[in-house]
Amino acid sequence: MNTTSPNAELKYKKLIWALSIAIPLAVAVLFGIRIPGVERLGFLPPIYAAINGFTAVVLVLAVIQIKKGNRKAHESLMKTAIVLSALFLVMYVAYHMTSDSVAYGGEGVLRYIYFFILISHITLSIGIIPLVLFTYVRALSEQFDKHRKLAKITFPIWLYVAVTGVIVYFMISPYYPA
Template identity: 30%
Template sequence: MSVNDLSTVNAVLNALSFVLLLIGYHHIRHGRQAKHKKWMVGALISSMFFLISYLIYHYHVGSIPYPHYDWTRPLYFILLVPHIILAAAMTPFIFYMVYRALQGRFELHKRVARVVFPAWVFVSISGVLIYVMLYLR
């Protein structure tokens, strides 16, 4: 595996995070806190592996410009800009949210999760879509 393969690894890790987040959400909505915790820890771990892989990839490869000059170009940037902003903004809040849950401060955890969870889901799935548009189209 080369450094260039990490873009695919990143997309897979984003897709995995997306699925784990949805499963974890399903469990908490049905009152299964122990299962929720396991799936959400999985989402956190896959997201952490994504971040490590992403940083390694971009350290070696740099930024990849969008190669298409057609109707998809504005769509790509409409997706990319909030993806980048939310990814950067939500990271410290994810750790805060996890910290509160580990402390047993579930009301604070829940309050933060109502904002952070949708952002995390969006960033995970939009990362996959960005990969498809950038590398597979």
């Protein structure tokens, strides 16, 4: 699917930036909404933490496959990573629409480490949206030089977001209500 015409490029850029703004805004708005009559979905955090872990593994496997020259496997793995990230986001929002936020109860240096990881995770999870989408569109439009160049930036940030999502879960899980 080669869609490198200037009009297609502009259309994708506008769509990507619109999504990159709309998704974090929607998540922020949905955080403030509670679904009436729905019990707390307390089973979701370990599931979406595992999804973050799977995403990290899939990302690493995708890089290994492209380095081996296996473009088809790389493409399948990257599509899987995108689906996993979307699934994570849906579950994360659903949990927070049925549950109050959990305060981190750790003290001392661990508290500072937790908040550093949490804040960098949240900030980069917002920033990764346009990076993933632009990287993906460049591959779809067969702009492989541009794709490769941007992927070298996108991959480590996306991997960091996936891994720190798991770390945040393990650090806060002792403080979840029973």
